[in-house]
Amino acid sequence: PEKLSNGLCSLNPGVDRLVxxxxxxxxxxxxxxxxxxxPGVIHSHARLTYNVVWSALQNEPAGLEAIGERLPEIERLxxxxxxxxxxxxxxxxxxxxxxxxxxxxxxKGQIESFSVREHNDAHRMIEEAMLVANVSAAKFVxxxxxxxxxxxxxxxxxxxxxxxxxLLASFGIAFxxxxxxxxxxxxxxxxxxxxxxxxxxxxxxxxxxxRACYQPDNIGxxxxxxxxxxxxxxxxRRYPDxxxxxxxxxxxxxxxxxxxxxRYSDFAEKASKQSSEREIIAMQIERKAEDCYKAExxxx
Numbered sequence: 359p360e361k362l363s364n365g366l367c368s369l370n371p372g373v374d375r376l377v378x379x380x381x382x383x384x385x386x387x388x389x390x391x392x393x394x395x396x397p398g399v400i401h402s403h404a405r406l407t408y409n410v411v412w413s414a415l416q417n418e419p420a421g422l423e424a425i426g427e428r429l430p431e432i433e434r435l436x437x438x439x440x441x442x443x444x445x446x447x448x449x450x451x452x453x454x455x456x457x458x459x460x461x462x463x464x465x466k467g468q469i470e471s472f473s474v475r476e477h478n479d480a481h482r483m484i485e486e487a488m489l490v491a492n493v494s495a496a497k498f499v500x501x502x503x504x505x506x507x508x509x510x511x512x513x514x515x516x517x518x519x520x521x522x523x524x525l526l527a528s529f530g531i532a533f534x535x536x537x538x539x540x541x542x543x544x545x546x547x548x549x550x551x552x553x554x555x556x557x558x559x560x561x562x563x564x565x566x567x568x569r570a571c572y573q574p575d576n577i578g579x580x581x582x583x584x585x586x587x588x589x590x591x592x593x594x595r596r597y598p599d600x601x602x603x604x605x606x607x608x609x610x611x612x613x614x615x616x617x618x619x620x621r622y623s624d625f626a627e628k629a630s631k632q633s634s635e636r637e638i639i640a641m642q643i644e645r646k647a648e649d650c651y652k653a654e655x656x657x658x
Contacts, residue, residue, distance in 0.1 A: 369400065369402040369405070370402065370405065371402045371403060371404055371405050372401070372402070373401070373402065374399050374400070374401055375399065375400050375401075375402070376397070376398075376399060377397070377398055377399070377400045378395060378396075378397055378398075378590075378603055378606065378607070379395065379396050379397070379398040379400075380393060380395055380490070380491035380494050380495065380590070381393065381394050381395070381396070382490050382491070382494055384438060384441060384442065384490065385441075386441055387441065387444070387445060387448075388441040388442045388443070388444050388445025388446070388448075389445060390490055390493065390494060393490075393494040393497075393498070395494070395495070395498055395606060395610065396610065397607070397610070403428060404425075404426075404428055406424070406425070406428075408476075408478070408480040408481050409476075409480070410424045410425065411425070411432055411480040411483075412478045412479065412480040414429060414432060415432065415433075415436055415479060415480065435483050435487070436479065436483060438483075438486075438487070439479065439482060439483040439486050439487075442486040442487075442489070442490070443482070443486065446486070447547075449540075449543075449583040450540060450543035450544035450546075450547045450583050451543070451547065451581065451582050451583045452543065452546055452547055452550060452567075452580075452581045452582075452583075453547070453550060453551075454550060454560060454563075454564060455554055455560075456557070456560060456561075456564070457474050457475075457557075458474070458475040458477070459472045459473070459474060459475065459648075460472070460473055460474075460475040461648070461651050469651045469654050469655045469658075471655070472652070472655065488591055489582070489584075491590050491591070492509070492587055492588055492589060492590045492591070493584050493586065493587055493588075494590075495588050495590035495602055495606065496508060496509075496576070496584075496586035496587050496588040496590075497586055498606065498609075499588065499602065499605060499606065499609070500576065500586055502609050503615075504605060504609060504618055504622065505574040505622055505623055505626040505627075506574065506588060506601065506602050506605050506622075506626055507572045507573075507574065507588065507589070507598040507601045507602060507626060507629055507630045507633060508572065508573060508574065508575070508576045508577075508586065508587065508588050508630075509570060509571075509572060509579060509587045509588055509589050509598070510570065510571060510572070510573055510575075510576065510577045510578065510579060510587070511567075511568060511570040511571075511578075511579040511580045511581045511582070511587075512568045512577060512580060513539055513542060513543075513568070513580045514542075514566045514567055514568060514580075515566075515568070516535075518565075518566045519535045519542075519566060520535070521566075522562060522563065522566045523535055525559075525562055526549065526559070526562075529556075529559065531549060531552070531553065531559070533545060533546075533549055539578075539580065540583070543580065543583050546563065549563065550563060567580075567581065568580070569638075571630075571634040571637075572589075572598050572629075572630040572631075572633045572634050572637075573630045573634075574626035574627050574630055588602050589602070590602050590603070590606075596633070597629070597632075597633050597636075598629070598630075598633045601625075601626075601629050601633075605618075605622055608621070608622075
């Protein structure tokens with residue numbers, strides 16, 4: 359709710375906000391070579407939208423005017439994104455280009471139409487930067503031998519992979535399955551790239567995937583091809599983000615190992631279970647709400 363979040367979480371221009379900083383060094387090849395975390399204060403220079411940033415990156419006058427003197431920083435971030443994207447492709451991360459619908463309402467709050475939600479490099483820049491922070495946070499906690507809410511994604515079930523292989527074969531698409539995690543990801547990534555214009559095949563591949571969830575035991579993230587992954591994002595958007603922020607704050611304060619175990623061992627287990635369950639329920643509610651709007655739109 360805005361009354362709860364707007365005072366502490368919104369990065370309003372010219373206003374100090376308390377944050378946890380992930381300070382990372384990324385190589386030209388898109389690899390994170392070093393990172394550190396520390397509490398800090400952020401003083402935002404501008405409040406930009408994805409559309410404005412994307413417009414500026416395409417050298418459109420309206421976007422360039424809105425960005426102003428911040429353009430060199432945006433261009434550096436875009437260059438960083440390109441390096442991170444190249445690294446994503448190289449490690450075989452699965453990149454589904456699915457279309458997402460969004461409802462358009464009139465001034466009375468009535469459903470007017472549905473459109474395809476735009477997803478461009480301005481969105482991807484932020485997403486890739488967040489991935490750097492999320493992976494670094496997971497590694498930080500692991501190095502300290504501390505439990506947290508890891509975001510895990512197991513590789514697909516062999517039976518479902520066999521069904522997918524049969525389906526792809528019927529369309530004349532060769533797919534070589536593998537028990538080796540990295541090889542399997544590269545094989546799936548190749549098929550996804552080759553079938554971008556065939557949404558029904560993309561949907562079939564998506565249904566083959568396991569559901570990502572939270573758990574205290576790290577098994578890595580198959581879809582993103584990371585050995586360790588957590589949801590750290592700041593400003594905090596989810597309870598698991600809040601959980602890892604609490605744990606990392608205690609670690610940075612030098613809290614002793616015995617206290618950390620006492621404070622967070624049971625917590626990590628219970629919070630992981632609850633967060634995974636609530637995520638599914640929230641997703642179901644969202645889909646039902648969208649179905650209601652679609653029905654209302656069709657009725658009128």
